[in-house]
Amino acid sequence: MNWKFWQKNKAAKPQKKKSKTREWVDAILFAVIAATIIRVFFIEAYTIPTASMEKSLLIGDFLFVSKVNYGPRIPMTPVAFPFAHHTMPLTGTKAYWEGVQWKYRRLPGFSDIKNNDVVVFNYPQGDTVALEAQDTDYYRLVRGLGWKYVNSSYTIISRPVDKRENYIKRCIGIAGDVISMKNGLVYVNGKAEKLKNTGQITYEVVFKTNEVNFSVFEDMGFNVSEDIKMDPNSSVYSFNGTEEMMAEVKKLDFVQSVKESVQTPGVPEGDVFPFDKNRKWNADNFGPIAIPKKGWTVQLDSVTMPLYERSIRIYEGNQVERSGTGWLINGKPATSYTFKMDYYWMMGDNRHNSLDSRYWGFVPEDHIVGKALFIWMSYDTNASFFSKIRWNRLLRGIK
Known part of the structure; x- marks a missing residue:
């Protein structure tokens, strides 16, 4: 067949129109x-569901979270239903398939996580979930009710890293920092770090x-x-507010006294990390x-293992066993361990109303989702119809 004749007829033949x-x-x-590409590798919308970051971030704030600042994380569970995180909206079933799992990788980013960045991450202790009590941490349930009762009374599932709940907190400590807290004040590497102006704690207020x-x-x-509660056994009121707000309260002529309400040093709180009875720690x-x-x-010894055992075993995937007075890691005696990842310490700005690293410890780098950039919408569900939108918060950057 003549090639030019065939090409001419092919070009003249009308293409079938799509329906x-x-x-x-x-x-x-x-x-x-x-x-999906934009959401995974560039930017993602996020909603503030709880009061743990007030007054910095409010319930009903809608944020954009950057994936490129710290480097986009390659999906570790790549086979998943688009736009569903871990659960299908109507059926309540898993929105992902665990048959394909990729190891943790992250593309290059613009910067590392810095102290005081507001960060979105996967909840570290969300690896195990009691479906009938998803608002309660599985490990807290076990500490309170016992492993046998929880595992026989609830439906227990596991979730891969990138399908655990998304949390948002402020990064108080980065990898290599030494962190402590005294009378409600955070110290990083021995230096006091005051709460942000938009953060709040609890105060005791007495009226005249x-x-x-x-x-x-x-x-x-x-x-x-x-924000204001009265102690039924006394005339003391509990105020939850910022330092600036409480300074205004103190000026009122009917206010007798205002002081920070913090727990007594040396009085242990059972649910505070690392849940070690030998440490008399509280929030x-x-x-x-x-x-x-x-x-x-x-x-590795009796002092360090309560702090780092979960990171070594769960986050870095090692078998850890007690052997006499020592430890076995992956079946071999070990007196030390070298970490494979960086870790972070996250805390809420609403210090006395936040479940954060004080209650579940370190956040591994493979759990980091992205950096909170700015508020694109803010919606107050408790306000009247015409004042639901918080106009003064729109397009506000997050500090």
Whole structure:
């Protein structure tokens, strides 16, 4: 056949037109793929679900989280339903398939995590979940109710790293830092680090009179029903507010005294990391704790193992066993261990209303999702219809 004749006839032959259905399918498929690439490698929307970062971030704030600042994390569970994190919206079943698992890799980013960055990460203790009590940490349930009861009474599942719940906190300590807390004040490498101006803690307030107009506090920015509580056994009120707000409270002529409410040093709190009875630590007084750094070698003994055993066993995937007075790692006697990843210490700005590293320890680098950039929308569900949008928070950067 003449080649030129065949080419000419081929060009003249009309192309089969796509059906409307095919056009819609192609458009939707392209949009899903493009959105997934953007979400995984560039930027992702995130909603603030709890009050643990108030007043820095409020319930109903919608954020953009950058994946490129610290480097995009390659999906470790690549086969998953688009836009669903770990659970399908309607069926409640898994939104991912664990048949394919990739090891942790991260593309180069613009910077490393710095102290005081606001970071989104996967919840470290979310590896095991009791489905009927997902709002409660599985390990806390076990400490309170016992392993046998929890595992026989609840449906227990495991989740891969990138399918664990997303949390947002402030990075108080980076890999290699030594962190401690005394009377509610954080110390990093021996230097006191005051709470951010937008952060808040609990204060004890005593009034001179019982006749108090609480609308005064609403004008100062307090949510009276949530931020102010009265001790039924005394005349002391508990205020949750920023240092600036409490300075204004102190100026009121009907206020007798204002002081920070912190736990007493040496009085242990059972749910505080590392859950070691020999350490008399609580949420306001703990440490010092050295945060593991890649390449750092720690000696294994009764003092260090309560702090680092979970990181060595769960986060870095080793078999850890007690052998007499020593330890076996992957079946071999070990007196020391060298860490393979960097770790971080995360805390909420709402210090007395935050479940953070004080209660579950270190955040490994493979759990890091991204850096919180700015608020693109803020929505107050408790406000009236015409004032639900917090206009003053729109497009506000996160510090």
